[in-house]
Amino acid sequence: MTKQYQYKHIQVAVDGSKEADLAFKKAVTVAKHMNASLEILHVIDTRSFQNVSSFDSAMVEQVSNDAKxxxxxxxQSAQDSGVKEVHYSIEFGSPKTIISREFPKKHDIDLIVVGATGLNAVERLLIGSVTEYVTRTADCDILVVRHNKAGLD
Incomplete structure (x- = not known):
């Protein structure tokens, strides 16, 4: 008899895109099925503020409030769906390294759920997607949710 693997700490990265919403729904389903904790993560990319001529703290505050x-x-959606232990975090920095390395290490994550693509098409074209980076560098299992395969529309 083989022992079924049980995920205990699931991380889902969200950025407001349709793909991230589908990843969130899949993460909720898996967390409920596995009775795992769910860590919902949003990373505010600080590089987007570097081109602002006069660093505007009000703009950073607005972005933070919107994210919150x-x-x-x-x-609330995860709790309403029956996930018993839910947390969320808003981090500032590089989405690639925070999603793939820093946050999972800090929170003992054993499964990362991400959407197949995110919001930034230009970055994907020039330096590769966050999802592609996460799948190459994370130390734990990765579940990539594809919009046309998820069945969660």
Whole structure:
């Protein structure tokens, strides 16, 4: 008899895209099925503020407040769906390294759920997607949710 692997700490990265929403729904389903904790993560890419001529703290605060409102909705949705242990985090920095390395290490993540693509098509074209980077560098299992395969529309 083989022992079934049980995920205990699931991370889902969300950025407001349709693909991230599908990844969130899949992560909720897996977390409920496995009775795992769910960590909902949003990373505010600090590079997007580097080109602002006069660093505007009000703009950073607005972006942070918008992210917090979205995260509270994800949090409530996961709880309403029956996930027993849900947390959310808003981090600042490089999405690639935070999603793939820093956050999973800090929170003992054993499964990362990500959408097949995210919001930034230009970055994907020039330096590769966050998802592609995560699948190459993360130390734990990765579940990539594809919009046309997820069955969650």
């Amino acid at each position: 409102k979205k995260m509270e909705k994800y949090y």
